[in-house]
Each structure stands twice: as structure tokens, then as C-alpha cells.
């Protein structure tokens with residue numbers, strides 16, 4: 250009897266032990282993912298368009314996937330539900346960005362806002378921008394600036410004549426000057442027929458290079474012992490690029506200190522305000538160093554120009570490919586705005602179909618397809634999987650917005666899905682609806698979202714209201730390439746070349 254009892258007790262203890270061991274093992278399971286190679290892990294599986302390769306891998310391994318990139322654990326969110334877990338439920342734990350060579354060598358060693366550690370300095374930078382650049386009041390104060398710059402763009406397009414216009418380049422000049430006038434009180438680049446001036450071309454090239462280099466999975470970021478070897482030459486390029494940006498930004502800063510704001514209309518530009526904060530001898534906690542000021546300007550120029558211009562370039566390409574949708578949008582514009590003046594920002598709330606077009610374009614062409622990476626401050630458990638401390642989080646916003654479980658005909662350009670009676674009539678793009686998060690979500694959601702949305706809406710509305718577009722070089726709408734070139738921002742592989750044909754009263758293009 251005694252022996253039987255002892256056996257039962259020991260067996261029970263063993264079962265309990267085994268049960269708790271198995272439970273623990275189950276809860277420390279990493280998310281599924283492809284088997285990593287020694288040392289490099291899955292780095293070589295990413296290919297030239299990592300957002301697409303990761304979307305394909307997610308179809309095999311599921312919407313929460315683990316990749317080993319060198320020594321770094323990377324988790325990829327590829328469904329709205331998983332993205333919500335990371336960016337809403339566990340957002341506090343994922344509010345930092347992982348270390349990377351771009352932040353070190355270009356963004357003044359993390360002294361900017363995009364890569365700043367989540368903490369008091371990041372909060373201060375966001376607050377300064379929120380109040381002085383992105384608040385509803387600041388946006389309204391500088392509304393005239395955006396409208397004037399869009400007016401300059403339409404005049405340049407109207408006078409393009411027989412020269413094909415490189416639309417993305419011209420949009421970039423417009424977005425850059427609109428931001429420059431808010432930040433510096435003056436324009437920084439000019440238009441030339443078919444594109445921008447030399448300085449504009451150089452500036453866009455610098456921003457595009459930054460985005461391309463920012464999108465490269467730099468081996469040294471993932472295998473730190475190899476950092477010094479710079480196997481892909483990325484660090485050398487980043488250092489060179491930094492020198493060019495720094496010369497541009499230092500020139501602007503020094504000139505501003507000497508000449509002050511050249512802005513008009515009585516509004517103080519951001520840089521003057523930042524310099525005055527700097528001179529503030531009581532140092533009331535808001536003081537920024539010259540380096541922090543340059544890093545912030547760099548962020549706003551880099552994050553706010555190419556994102557906006559490439560988004561609008563994609564939209565015009567989609568509309569050229571879908572003449573029926575273009576006609577419907579133009580009809581709405583003609584009835585709300587008429588043909589005797591340009592679109593104003595105050596018209597935008599009445600342009601419901603246009604807003605659906607803008608959303609559909611953000612869905613198919615989010616300008617940062619893998620958003621910006623985040624990092625796990627602490628280990629945590631998501632959907633039953635173990636996410637180790639220090640893991641890099643990538644949210645595949647591109648794949649989520651094409652998820653066939655969420656969207657009908659996900660690859661089709663169908664703005665009506667966002668209209669009353671459509672499948673998603675109330676979805677917005679502001680980080681509340683995780684099936685469509687082109688600006689990210691959570692604490693580190695895009696700081697310039699309000700400006701980005703206004704600018705993209707105004708530009709698309711103005712362009713299709715003011716012009717019909719023929720494709721240059723005999724290209725046909727049906728065969729227009731929609732190939733993507735991967736970078737931190739998603740460029741068109743082939744720039745859109747068009748002949749704009751004015752459709753408003755001639756006097757509109759004079760003003």
C-alpha cells in the first residue's frame with residue numbers, strides 16, 4: 250500500500266513537472282519562420298524587394314513570423330490583427346528604434362527625432378514640431394504657402410509645352426519648397442521645364458539616396474563584428490551623403506543666424522523659433538544644440554518630401570491607367586470647384602470621391618512599405634509566441650493592405666471600396682484601422698501625418714482638376730509599368746513622364 254502511494258505521489262509530481270516544463274517550452278516558442286543559415290541567418294532570403302519577399306514568406310509561415318538576420322531576431326507583422334498587437338496592445342514596449350548605421354552616420358548619431366531613443370528629448374522634439382508645424386493652427390497659418398507652391402507647380406506644368414514633364418521630380422520640388430518655407434521661411438529649389446533646377450535635382454537625388462541606403466539591410470547592423478568591414482560599402486556611402494547634407498544644412502543654419510527669417514506674412518518660421526529657443530538664456534528645458542537643429546531639419550526634409558511626391562506620382566499613374574475613375578474624380582472636382590479657379594484646401598472636405606482615391610492609393614502604394622523598424626525593449630509574448638528582448642519589429646504595411654482575407658480584389662485599384670456601401674466606408678489612414686496604416690500607428694506614428702495627408706490630397710486634386718495627362722514617348726496607359734523600386738520609400742522603378750494638357754479656363758494658370 251505504502252509503495253503504491255509513494256508511486257502515485259512521485260508520478261503526480263513527475264506529471265506536474267512535465268506539464269509545467271511543456272507549458273514553459275510552448276510559451277517560449279519563437280514565431281514560425283524559415284530555417285536560418287549559419288551566421289547570416291535569413292539575410293540572403295530577402296532579395297531586392299524585401300517587402301514582397303516577406304509577404305511571400307508570410308503566406309507560408311503566417312502573419313507573425315520570425316527571421317534571424319545575422320545575430321538579430323526580427324519579427325514581421327503581416328496582418329492587421331498582429332500589427333494591432335504590436336502597435337496598440339504592446340506599443341509602449343516597441344517605442345524605440347533598433348540601432349542602425351543610417352542613424353549613426355547620417356542622422357547625427359541619433360540626435361534627430363526619427364531615431365531618437367524614446368524619452369524626454371524625443372518628446373521635446375515631437376512637441377516642438379506638433380505645436381509649430383503640425384498643429385491644426387500651424388497648418389492653417391501656412392495653408393497659403395502650400396497653395397502658392399502648388400500654384401507654382403501647375404504653372405510650370407502648364408508651360409511644359411512639348412517637353413515631357415518628369416512628374417515625380419516636379420512634385421518633389423513642390424513638396425520640398427512647401428516644407429522649406431514653413432521651416433526656413435524661403436524656397437530652396439527651383440523649377441525648370443520638365444523637372445527642377447540643378448539644385449533641385451541634386452536635393453531630390455540626395456533624399457532618394459538616403460531612402461535607398463536606409464532601405465538596405467546593412468550586414469554590419471545585423472552582424473556587428475562585420476561592421477568595420479563595410480561589406481556592401483553602405484557606411485562609406487552614408488558618410489559621404491552625410492557630408493553633403495551637413496554642408497547644405499550648416500549653410501542654411503549659419504545664413505539664418507545672420508539674416509534671420511526671410512519669411513513673409515508675419516509668421517515665424519520653425520528655424521527662427523528653434524534658434525530663438527537656443528538663445529533663450531534661462532534654458533527652460535527647451536534648448537536644442539545646433540546639431541539637434543540640423544538633425545531635425547534633416548528629418549523633416551527627408552521624411553516629408555519624397556514620401557509625399559512619390560505617393561502623388563503613384564496616384565497619377567493609377568488614374569492614367571483607370572480613365573473611368575479619373576473621369577469620376579474630375580466630374581466631382583468640376584461640380585465642387587468649377588473650372589474657373591484652382592482647388593483650395595477648404596474644398597477638400599467636400600471631395601468625397603477624391604478622398605476615396607487618395608485612400609486607395611495609400612493602400613496599394615504606401616510610401617514606406619515596411620514602415621520604420623521598432624525594437625522590443627523587453628521580452629514579451631504575442632499571440633502565444635515569445636518575442637525576445639531586443640528583437641527588431643518590421644510591420645509589413647504593404648502586405649497588410651493587400652491581404653486577400655481583408656480586401657476583396659486586393660490588387661485592383663477600386664476607390665469605391667471606401668465609399669458608403671463599399672466594403673470599408675469608414676476606414677481612415679491615421680493609425681486607427683490596422684488594415685490600412687501607411688503612416689504607422691502608436692506612439693511613434695508619423696509625426697507629419699496631418700501635413701502629409703493635406704499635401705497629398707491637395708496635390709492629387711489640383712493635378713487632375715487642372716490637367717489631363719498623356720503619357721510621353723508613345724507609352725500606352727494599359728501597359729504603363731507599375732514596377733516598384735525598393736527603398737525606405739517605395740519609388741516607381743520608371744519615373745512617370747507625362748504631357749500635361751490644361752483643362753481649366755486659361756486665366757487660372759496665370760495666377
Ligand code: HEM
Pocket residue numbers: 362363364375428548549550552553554556557560615616617620621622687688689690691692693694695696697698700701702705
Ligand atoms: C505621404 C506622406 C507620408 C507617409 C506615408 C509617411 C509615413 C511614415 C511612417 C510609416 C513612419 C513610421 C511610423 C511608425 O514607426 O509607426 C513615419 C515616421 C515619421 N514621419 Fe512620416 N510619412 C509621410 C509624410 C511625412 C511628413 C510630411 C513629415 C514631416 C514633414 C514626416 C515626418 C516623419 C517623422 C519625423 C517620423 C518619425 C516619427 C518618430 O519616430 O517619432 N512624414 N512616417
